């Protein structure tokens with residue numbers, strides 16, 4: 001089955017695209033030209049974690065294919081409702097162990113992570129924060145800037161991370177205020193973790209790009225080469241041309257990208273767009289996502305095969321998040337000979 005040509009999105013603003021995103025089984029089946037009963041779908045799963053797919057992302061899925069790898073990432077599947085031993089609601093321990101009253105997560109030395117919103121532009125079913133208590137961390141813009149000012153007075157600080165949810169759902173003005181404050185200190189990097197340039201490439205407006213002053217690293221999140229279409233490439237190129245350092249993190253997902261050739265193509269597409277593949281995460285054991293698990297040996301073998309097909313800078317580091325560890329734990333590739 002071939003992928004569709006890019007469907008024009010009526011030149012809608014990114015905010016309108018978000019408002020009009022797919023939120024029901026019927027709308028999804030309609031967009032993919034599938035009979036509603038062909039979609040393996042669970043109302044219970046979407047009640048726990050809502051279905052949310054922007055049309056710009058759905059446009060990159062194959063029509064008529066219920067097994068499409070992009071669809072699999074966002075489809076509220078019946079397997080999500082089965083309890084599996086070892087899979088829980090706080091898989092990396094950040095809610096219980098590392099978060100303060102302002103929702104600031106301090107896992108690693110010199111770095112502070114601000115969970116700035118609980119909203120995303122797309123709900124990825126494997127997300128390790130799918131059960132995160134975002135409502136507990138709700139902060140007004142002025143409270144958040146006060147939190148940031150407090151952090152920026154610390155000596156041992158090299159990086160402020162904005163995460164969520166998706167930080168690019170904040171207004172350009174607010175993001176600009178954050179970036180300016182960090183840039184004024186001079187020795188701290190602003191890192192933004194976001195899937196919006198992939199989910200809705202039109203989010204990368206001129207106004208956003210000019211708001212991102214100072215030393216900025218953006219870590220985007222794509223898992224499959226089909227996610228990088230012409231609009232995505234153009235959005236990423238706009239960021240790169242403005243001096244933003246671009247990295248990608250993927251999650252290794254069964255039935256999506258557990259294949260060295262798929263990962264090699266993803267690295268190629270990212271590199272064409274000026275993005276280096278940075279991390280390939282093993283799945284965090286979050287409740288509802290066990291059907292995406294790839295075991296360690298298979299994962300290491302896939303990365304070994306990838307390393308034999310691409311230069312080192314196109315081979316992401318295979319990592320696992322270990323609650324309480326001072327950094328991510330890297331797993332070595334496994335080679336055939």
Ligand code: SF4
Pocket residue numbers: 119120121122123124127128129164165166195221
């Ligand atoms: S965009 Fe990121 S934070 Fe949001 S659901 Fe997907 S993986 Fe989770």
